[in-house]
Structures are given as structure tokens and as C-alpha cells.
Amino acid sequence: MGNKNISMAVIRRLPKYYRYLADLLAKDIQRISSKELSEIIGFTASQIRQDLNNFGGFGQQGYGYNVEALHREIAKILGLDKKYKAILVGSGNLGQALTNYSGFKNAGFDIMAVFDANPRMIGLKIRDYEIMDSDLIESFVSENNVEIAILCIPKEGAQQVADRLVKSGIKGIWNFAPVDLDVPSSVIVESVNLTESLFTLSYLMKDGEEA
Amino acid sequence: MGNKNISMAVIRRLPKYYRYLADLLAKDIQRISSKELSEIIGFTASQIRQDLNNFGGFGQQGYGYNVEALHREIAKILGLDKKYKAILVGSGNLGQALTNYSGFKNAGFDIMAVFDANPRMIGLKIRDYEIMDSDLIESFVSENNVEIAILCIPKEGAQQVADRLVKSGIKGIWNFAPVDLDVPSSVIVESVNLTESLFTLSYLMKDGEEA
Structure with missing residues (x-):
């Protein structure tokens, strides 16, 4: 499936999520809530949940996001899993x-x-x-x-x-x-x-x- | 006066207008309608009129835009008239x-x-x-x-x-x-x-x- 209905504004934010998630991984942080992510990335928590929902939503109520899984998933969405x-x-x-x-x-x-x-x-x-x-x-x-x-x-x-x-x-x-x-x-x-x-x-x- | 109410989307289009107007000037084109400008720049004519109206509107019904004046005005808006x-x-x-x-x-x-x-x-x-x-x-x-x-x-x-x-x-x-x-x-x-x-x-x- 394509993601033709995803707005360019969302797409342009994805590399930024990817970059921040890589920083978290480098610090060995395993999971993060949309609220914590909001504090470091500067988008609102609701914006973050909405953005990531566009691609199937990887968060889990009460747990937050698995940083490594989310990073890997966004890499795939961005087409970075290929050469x-x-x-x-x-x-x-x-x-x-x-x-x-x-x-x-x-x-x-x-x-x-x-x-x-x-x-x-x-x-x-x-x-x-x-x-x-x-x-x-x-x-x-x-x-x-x-x-x-x-x-x-x-x-x-x-x-x-x-x-x-x-x-x-x-x-x-x-x-x-x-x-x-x-x-x-x-x-x-x-x-x-x-x-x-x-x-x-x-x-x-x-x-x-x-x- | 500041232009605090101008959206970033409009602001990001201004350098593009500036670039196309410079090209027109280089070709010695003196005036242009929003429709003609639309054909070369790719925004709709109504978008162009709306964008430029934000800054006072330099067009004249039935005449179009004076290319040199518009170019100079956008340079001023962009702060390019100073060093x-x-x-x-x-x-x-x-x-x-x-x-x-x-x-x-x-x-x-x-x-x-x-x-x-x-x-x-x-x-x-x-x-x-x-x-x-x-x-x-x-x-x-x-x-x-x-x-x-x-x-x-x-x-x-x-x-x-x-x-x-x-x-x-x-x-x-x-x-x-x-x-x-x-x-x-x-x-x-x-x-x-x-x-x-x-x-x-x-x-x-x-x-x-x-x-």
C-alpha cells in the first residue's frame, strides 16, 4: 500500500522523529511516552500520537513507545531499510x-x-x-x-x-x-x-x- | 510594522517569487499578470494574488504587476535591501x-x-x-x-x-x-x-x- 493520503507536513516531520529516536537509542533509552517525546522534540504529545497513528500507531496505552521498534518502523517508512x-x-x-x-x-x-x-x-x-x-x-x-x-x-x-x-x-x-x-x-x-x-x-x- | 500575522507558508514562497521575478527582469519583461505568473511559477493565480495582497498588493486590475516594482518590493520585504x-x-x-x-x-x-x-x-x-x-x-x-x-x-x-x-x-x-x-x-x-x-x-x- 502507498501512503498517498499522508500530508507532506507529516512526512517532513518523520526524519526528525527518526533523528530523535536514534539519539534515544544511543543513550540506551528503551521506551518513551508521547509526553516525554514531546518535551524533547518540541511537538505536542497529541501531534505526536496523531502523526504516528498515520502509519499504524506503534504506541501502547500506559506503556508508551518502544524506541527501538519505532525507530526501525520509521526507517522502513522512510525507505531507509534499503540501499x-x-x-x-x-x-x-x-x-x-x-x-x-x-x-x-x-x-x-x-x-x-x-x-x-x-x-x-x-x-x-x-x-x-x-x-x-x-x-x-x-x-x-x-x-x-x-x-x-x-x-x-x-x-x-x-x-x-x-x-x-x-x-x-x-x-x-x-x-x-x-x-x-x-x-x-x-x-x-x-x-x-x-x-x-x-x-x-x-x-x-x-x-x-x-x- | 511587523508582519507577524503572515504565515510561514507565505514567507517561504516569497524567495521563489523573488527568483522568478529576477528571471523575468533578466529577460526584460516589464509587466506580468497573475495568470502569466501562475503559468511559470506553478502556484494558482488566486494564490499569487492572495500572497502578494498580504504585503499591500502591488497589482493593478487589467494591468497586472510591474515586474521591477514587485521585485524591488519583495526584496525590501525579505530584508535584501540592506547588508x-x-x-x-x-x-x-x-x-x-x-x-x-x-x-x-x-x-x-x-x-x-x-x-x-x-x-x-x-x-x-x-x-x-x-x-x-x-x-x-x-x-x-x-x-x-x-x-x-x-x-x-x-x-x-x-x-x-x-x-x-x-x-x-x-x-x-x-x-x-x-x-x-x-x-x-x-x-x-x-x-x-x-x-x-x-x-x-x-x-x-x-x-x-x-x-
């Missing part, structure tokens, strides 16, 4: 930072290759990756059944690269280019727009001053 | 990528100094910045009236550094550490959690497969 094959396109500063971040691999996201269109970058090494010519993206994606592409390129070329990735059978794009990509609905795009985030900070700071 | 003094804490891969990104400076965010706690990093150069000892954060922030700190450090030390920044008079924190910072309500925190974004992508891809 993903990924490539990274664009070996600039941000691309290099993401390539170097080991946390993704630990979470099951395996960057298989790094691509760049700039001839001066091709053949250079980031970590264990020799940067490949972006002309090879299509063949690499289809031959290796790559599912996720991490897009760290300027906005100008982003839609064109996205089109090529879609044709090659990519299933998801993690997009850092500051542009809204136009892809078929079967392909998932999750965008991180750093400038928009910074502008939100700026707005909120200005609003605070005026209040 | 911000910033520092960056944590000169790892992501910190280096953000330091090297010239787009922030163009938008009025001036990184004045880069700090790190690691003695091996102190004194090294990123771009024109000589990495400074993070023991000097407090004095630098208060002496230079720094308003924004960009936090690119692991979650372990993040709250402690945030506390020190708050004491030194920081007004806003752009937080890349995967932790929810506890600060007084007068200090604005805008967080970018890359892992949570990646997990959302993973969830949506899994959900698509099951549907």
Missing part, C-alpha cells in the same frame, strides 16, 4: 562537500560516480572518485540501474541534465540547482535551495526588528 | 563550499571571517579568509556587530557554539548542524538539514513504487 545507488553531477564546492560526507553512505545512499562537464575537472579525484565526463551520464545510469542523481550544477544547465537523467531511467533527483525542475510525475524531485533558506532567515530577522 | 555582516563557523567541506559561494555576497550577505576549533585548520586559507581560532568568536562578533552566524559544525558542539553566539549578540543563525538549537526567541534560527531532505526524497521514492 540506493546514486550519482553526483557537478563537482564544484558543494558537490565536493556532498561527495565527502560519509553520513549518506551510512544511511544507505551509495554514490557510485561523480560527473562534471568541465574538461578541466574530468579525471581529477574527489575522495575515491575519479571525476567522469558528464557525456557518460546516460550510459552509466542505465547500465548500473542508478536510482538517485544529486544535482550540484548551476541553474542554467540543470533542466537539460534532468531531462537526460529522466530518459536514462533515474527515479529521484536531489536538486541543489536553484531552479524548479520539470520532470514526469513518476520522477521525484527534492530540492534544497540554499539562497531561499538564507532569504527566509533575512526576512525573519527583519520582521523581528520591526515588531 | 548583513556574517561569520562562518566550521571550515569543513560544507563550510568551505559556502565560503566559496559568491552568490551570498551579491545578495548582501558579507562573510567577514571564518572560524574553526581544529588547531590544524587555524591559519589556513579559504579564498581570502585566514581561518581564525574559534576562541575568538565572541570578541569578533561583539566588536564587529556581526548579525548572522553560519553554523557548519557537527551536532555535538553546535548548541554550545550557539550559546556563545547568542551571548555575543548574534541576531540570526543559519544552522547546518543536524540539531534543533535552543536559543532565546529574539534570535532567529533557520536550519538546513540535508539528511532530513534526503530522507524525504527516499520516502517519496518508496511511496511512488508502492502506489
Whole structure:
């Protein structure tokens, strides 16, 4: 079954539950009530119960939640119980930072290759990756059944690269280019727009001053 | 006047309007109707009119919006008509990528100094910045009236550094550490959690497969 009726607001809270539950596990805490969870995570207890009920409800009246079971269940809901094959396109500063971040691999996201269109970058090494010519993206994606592409390129070329990735059978794009990509609905795009985030900070700071 | 009654959802759409209007200006397009804007930006025309009405409404029946005026007005609303003094804490891969990104400076965010706690990093150069000892954060922030700190450090030390920044008079924190910072309500925190974004992508891809 899919969870098409779950709102994006709930979905965006799930990774946060996952993170807090991992912290509890690391502290060897075995069970927790929605009230205690509320105190550390900042959502209301009723919000927490409602959120988790969406996925079948793992709590037990008078006992609370089994931390390990809940953590495992949310991992499954988030699709973190499987491995993903990924490539990274664009070996600039941000691309290099993401390539170097080991946390993704630990979470099951395996960057298989790094691509760049700039001839001066091709053949250079980031970590264990020799940067490949972006002309090879299509063949690499289809031959290796790559599912996720991490897009760290300027906005100008982003839609064109996205089109090529879609044709090659990519299933998801993690997009850092500051542009809204136009892809078929079967392909998932999750965008991180750093400038928009910074502008939100700026707005909120200005609003605070005026209040 | 403040805009305390404006919802976060509207605020988060403003940078997107700003970006699309900049694109229109670059194409020398002088005016646009909410319907045309709707076609390129993807929100409904009525959503657009409603959003922009929140800030006084810049449209004119039968004429549409003056692109340049609207762009300038949204810049003002977002607080982009002023300059911000910033520092960056944590000169790892992501910190280096953000330091090297010239787009922030163009938008009025001036990184004045880069700090790190690691003695091996102190004194090294990123771009024109000589990495400074993070023991000097407090004095630098208060002496230079720094308003924004960009936090690119692991979650372990993040709250402690945030506390020190708050004491030194920081007004806003752009937080890349995967932790929810506890600060007084007068200090604005805008967080970018890359892992949570990646997990959302993973969830949506899994959900698509099951549907």
C-alpha cells in the first residue's frame, strides 16, 4: 500500500522523529511516552500520537513507545531499510562537500560516480572518485540501474541534465540547482535551495526588528 | 510594522517569487499578470494574488504587476535591501563550499571571517579568509556587530557554539548542524538539514513504487 493520503507536513516531520529516536537509542533509552517525546522534540504529545497513528500507531496505552521498534518502523517508512545507488553531477564546492560526507553512505545512499562537464575537472579525484565526463551520464545510469542523481550544477544547465537523467531511467533527483525542475510525475524531485533558506532567515530577522 | 500575522507558508514562497521575478527582469519583461505568473511559477493565480495582497498588493486590475516594482518590493520585504555582516563557523567541506559561494555576497550577505576549533585548520586559507581560532568568536562578533552566524559544525558542539553566539549578540543563525538549537526567541534560527531532505526524497521514492 502507498501512503498517498499522508500530508507532506507529516512526512517532513518523520526524519526528525527518526533523528530523535536514534539519539534515544544511543543513550540506551528503551521506551518513551508521547509526553516525554514531546518535551524533547518540541511537538505536542497529541501531534505526536496523531502523526504516528498515520502509519499504524506503534504506541501502547500506559506503556508508551518502544524506541527501538519505532525507530526501525520509521526507517522502513522512510525507505531507509534499503540501499540506493546514486550519482553526483557537478563537482564544484558543494558537490565536493556532498561527495565527502560519509553520513549518506551510512544511511544507505551509495554514490557510485561523480560527473562534471568541465574538461578541466574530468579525471581529477574527489575522495575515491575519479571525476567522469558528464557525456557518460546516460550510459552509466542505465547500465548500473542508478536510482538517485544529486544535482550540484548551476541553474542554467540543470533542466537539460534532468531531462537526460529522466530518459536514462533515474527515479529521484536531489536538486541543489536553484531552479524548479520539470520532470514526469513518476520522477521525484527534492530540492534544497540554499539562497531561499538564507532569504527566509533575512526576512525573519527583519520582521523581528520591526515588531 | 511587523508582519507577524503572515504565515510561514507565505514567507517561504516569497524567495521563489523573488527568483522568478529576477528571471523575468533578466529577460526584460516589464509587466506580468497573475495568470502569466501562475503559468511559470506553478502556484494558482488566486494564490499569487492572495500572497502578494498580504504585503499591500502591488497589482493593478487589467494591468497586472510591474515586474521591477514587485521585485524591488519583495526584496525590501525579505530584508535584501540592506547588508548583513556574517561569520562562518566550521571550515569543513560544507563550510568551505559556502565560503566559496559568491552568490551570498551579491545578495548582501558579507562573510567577514571564518572560524574553526581544529588547531590544524587555524591559519589556513579559504579564498581570502585566514581561518581564525574559534576562541575568538565572541570578541569578533561583539566588536564587529556581526548579525548572522553560519553554523557548519557537527551536532555535538553546535548548541554550545550557539550559546556563545547568542551571548555575543548574534541576531540570526543559519544552522547546518543536524540539531534543533535552543536559543532565546529574539534570535532567529533557520536550519538546513540535508539528511532530513534526503530522507524525504527516499520516502517519496518508496511511496511512488508502492502506489
